[in-house]
Amino acid sequence: MTALDHRLTTRQMAEFVANGFLRFDAIVPRDINQRAIAELEALNAGRLLPSDDLDAMRPPHSGTPLDDCYPEPSVIGEYLRLPQIRGIIESLVGRSPEFDHDWVHYIPSGGTFNQPLHVDANVDSLDQTFDIQMFWFCDDVAPGEGGTRFVPGSHLARVRSSGLHRYQHIVGEQQVACAAGSVFVFHHGLWHAGQPNPGSDRWMHKIRLNPTEPQVRLWNTDDFDGLQSPPTDHFFARMQSGGIAEILRSMPPWMGVTEYRNTQIQRSLLWRYLSGDDSFDVDYYLTRMEQRSKRAAGSVAR
Amino acid sequence: MSAASTMRQQVLSLWMAGSALDENVIAWAFHDGTNGTGPALPDPQQAGGPPYSSGLRALQDGWMLLQSAQLIPPAPGQERENSYLEYEFIFERRIDISDEANALDLRE
Numbered sequence: 001m002t003a004l005d006h007r008l009t010t011r012q013m014a015e016f017v018a019n020g021f022l023r024f025d026a027i028v029p030r031d032i033n034q035r036a037i038a039e040l041e042a043l044n045a046g047r048l049l050p051s052d053d054l055d056a057m058r059p060p061h062s063g064t065p066l067d068d069c070y071p072e073p074s075v076i077g078e079y080l081r082l083p084q085i086r087g088i089i090e091s092l093v094g095r096s097p098e099f100d101h102d103w104v105h106y107i108p109s110g111g112t113f114n115q116p117l118h119v120d121a122n123v124d125s126l127d128q129t130f131d132i133q134m135f136w137f138c139d140d141v142a143p144g145e146g147g148t149r150f151v152p153g154s155h156l157a158r159v160r161s162s163g164l165h166r167y168q169h170i171v172g173e174q175q176v177a178c179a180a181g182s183v184f185v186f187h188h189g190l191w192h193a194g195q196p197n198p199g200s201d202r203w204m205h206k207i208r209l210n211p212t213e214p215q216v217r218l219w220n221t222d223d224f225d226g227l228q229s230p231p232t233d234h235f236f237a238r239m240q241s242g243g244i245a246e247i248l249r250s251m252p253p254w255m256g257v258t259e260y261r262n263t264q265i266q267r268s269l270l271w272r273y274l275s276g277d278d279s280f281d282v283d284y285y286l287t288r289m290e291q292r293s294k295r296a297a298g299s300v301a302r
Numbered sequence: 303m304s305a306a307s308t309m310r311q312q313v314l315s316l317w318m319a320g321s322a323l324d325e326n327v328i329a330w331a332f333h334d335g336t337n338g339t340g341p342a343l344p345d346p347q348q349a350g351g352p353p354y355s356s357g358l359r360a361l362q363d364g365w366m367l368l369q370s371a372q373l374i375p376p377a378p379g380q381e382r383e384n385s386y387l388e389y390e391f392i393f394e395r396r397i398d399i400s401d402e403a404n405a406l407d408l409r410e
């Protein structure tokens with residue numbers, strides 16, 4: 001099977017826009033997970049060795065096409081070339097993304113470091129384009145044993161990384177718990193943090209990928225027409241059940257009313273970009289403003 | 303600080319869903335100047351939930367309000383964007399740790 005057969009559905013894409021992440025449980029075969037640890041150890045050790053140590057394993061250069069990263073023989077490369085992984089990548093950042101960076105996250109048994117909540121990089125999108133970060137958990141992660149903490153729905157807020165440190169707990173946050181071979185895919189803006197690990201040693205590979213093409217309808221759009229909502233889909237007027245608007249209307253428990261409405265607007269803008277439909281809206285926020293401005297300026301006839 | 307001082311501060315930050323002190327708590331942080339010798343936060347009513355359901359509940363448990371969130375209009379052009387959690391309320395309570403053993407622990 002090719003990556004084309006594994007592209008995401010429209011519903012999955014909308015869930016990514018709403019929540020800022022997708023999870024794929026045990027999507028990487030057991031054999032690859034088991035062989036990965038030795039290579040991750042080598043990469044973790046080699047990355048920081050002096051550059052004249054020619055035997056050290058190193059990551060690709062930033063900007064390397066993904067297809068050229070980790071050539072055979074490489075277990076990381078095997079993982080990245082799995083059709084089911086490439087289908088996810090292709091849906092979100094296209095067929096020819098570039099390697100931004102990766103990192104091996106090793107939390108030894110008994111590790112106590114409680115990383116503060118943060119975003120990687122800083123406010124780094126002034127438009128709707130986005131990178132993805134893929135978290136590959138090669139080991140089983142039991143609840144409370146070092147899985148990454150993250151805040152669903154936080155990805156579209158414009159914050160600077162260390163400004164989030166003060167939030168020790170947020171209602172509705174999650175901590176990864178999963179079977180070996182699970183992959184979590186984050187929008188680059190999702191708030192997250194490493195956690196203490198009272199369990200056994202835990203290895204995780206995280207990679208950031210940049211798109212090189214417009215991220216417009218790259219997924220399997222077979223279900224698109226049946227799901228796309230009209231701009232009149234409006235909670236306070238007439239709603240249409242089962243469409244994209246319904247998915248984008250989900251309210252994280254940590255949001256107040258203002259944050260929620262702003263989030264609906266930001267989700268709508270992101271979905272406009274992804275779907276190529278500039279009239280898309282949820283609950284009329286964008287349409288109301290756009291129509292009024294045009295009408296008041298006399299450019300739209302009633 | 304005077305070596306004789308045995309007062310220590312506990313600081314509780316609560317972020318509310320809205321601008322009022324009696325609205326739902328959506329996030330929290332606790333910093334304990336007593337190094338664990340003072341009273342702890344109450345257990346949450348729901349797993350993963352906050353120690354107090356509102357700022358008012360914290361007042362009723364003896365916390366003193368230090369600072370309320372100011373209402374700051376969004377900058378022009380940023381009216382429809384979110385950033386940090388907006389409604390931050392900071393509380394304190396002062397604990398006398400006059401017990402000598404506790405004081406020794408704090409000087410470590």
